[in-house]
Amino acid sequence: MSFVDFRGVWLAYNDELLAQGHYAVEDISLQVNNGEFIAIVGPSGCGKSTFMKLATGLKMPSKGTITIGGAPVTGPLKISGMAFQAPSLLPWRSTLHNVLLPLEIVEPYRSSFKNKRREYEAKARDLLKSVGLAGYEDKFPWQLSGGMQQRASICRALVHEPKMLLLDEPFGALDAFTREELWCTLRDLQAAQKFNVILVTHDLRESVFLADTVYVMSKSPGRFVVKRAIDLPRPRDLEVTYTPEFTDIVHELRGHIGASRQKTGSPSAAVS
């Protein structure tokens, strides 16, 4: 049985749009196995973020069913952690206390937070250490570089040990070298902890390097047009991104994006 199961999911943001038949996403079906890393790529405004809201239970579908972890989704899913393009750390909290924030909110950590504070702090420190932020725990967010802030943001998404990590263009604002470093950080975290990842991105190389399966989404209507399994062997090294096999897959996916964009009549845009 798959861990994430979307069957014929449609979403219109409000009743008015529903009546007019304007859907943000249409007929989404996908099955994700336990521990699978999937990436969703597509042009901006194609409904990738809407998909995220559906997968976390922040939005309910207008039509269709979503099952996650064997249970139908009826509200916000506490087994998931989220990170976005903006790290959105709280400037008045140190890095450590930013990472601890979810534990102050989500059960069962919430009720035991006061008693087990030391234990949780140690846990957060370990996590920060594993992404290379040892020694920065007591610094404030504005004292960290953009890449470090994003690492902390990913730690915040992972500290309550979610079964599913949702990332919405998490590396979009970083320079190319930092981005590749963070790809490796994410790869290692996922290899060690085996959580599910849904990565929304418009960077094709990123999706191919990291994911087991890549879905290509088209813009208006927001539909999945291609599902592509990435069978490059793991663990993958950054070197793999320079091999012909890798480039071929990226090329192939790029072709699908071009095709899905031609319907709207716009020329191809730069996709790195």
Next chain:
Amino acid sequence: MKVSRRVERWSPLIVLIAVLLLWQLVVVAFGIAEFIFPSPWQIALQFAEFQSALLEAAWKTFWVTMLGFALSIAVGVMLGFLIGSSRLAYTALYPLMVAFNAVPKAAVVPILVVWFGIGLGPGVLTAFLISFFPITVNIATGLATLEPELEDVLRVLGARRWDVLIKVGLPRSMPYFYASLKVAITLAFVGTVLAEMTAGDSGIGYLMQTAGSQQRMPLAFAGLVTIGAMAMAMYELFSWIEKRTTGWAHRGSQAT
């Protein structure tokens, strides 16, 4: 670099002394009469002569203002919390509050006198009425400027509205809150003096009113200076607390 830093530090005092010297010079040079525009020196002499009366009046004005100000913090924060956290409350209450804030408070004092009589009531209430609005608006703004992504991150974890408000909204609105306190405290002094002048039986406002009607301009000016000094001291106090508690919001200016 170092010299300019030192100049910056002492610049308020330098400007103050320069203004006083210029003032003295103008009054002496043009031979302006004391009962029209007294010189700083004459005002200083009044301070020496009426020291105890001025101190007593200042003390009275000070604690009436503090009472009104405390009231305006309590009410201002609660109202700000309400309209900042609920869109319905915002839509429903904001127009009324704007209208209320536009009412000249000088016109309200006689009404307060009818209700509460001469004495404490009108002073405290005028100080409150004139100063709570900026606090409310600033708290509401601070609460309303929450990034939607961060809200999603927390809502997924099952955070209730209250959690988001306490963990994120309230700390975020603190810099706005302190900024509003600095505005509000000066307004509160204006309110108290206003009430004392129209309907008081003590305090700096009353003293100035009496001195003015007896053509004792230097004493009236001494009252003005006293008010100014108290407001300045309170302003500095809040600046100091602000820097201590919300340094994260002012890192740009500290880095230089």
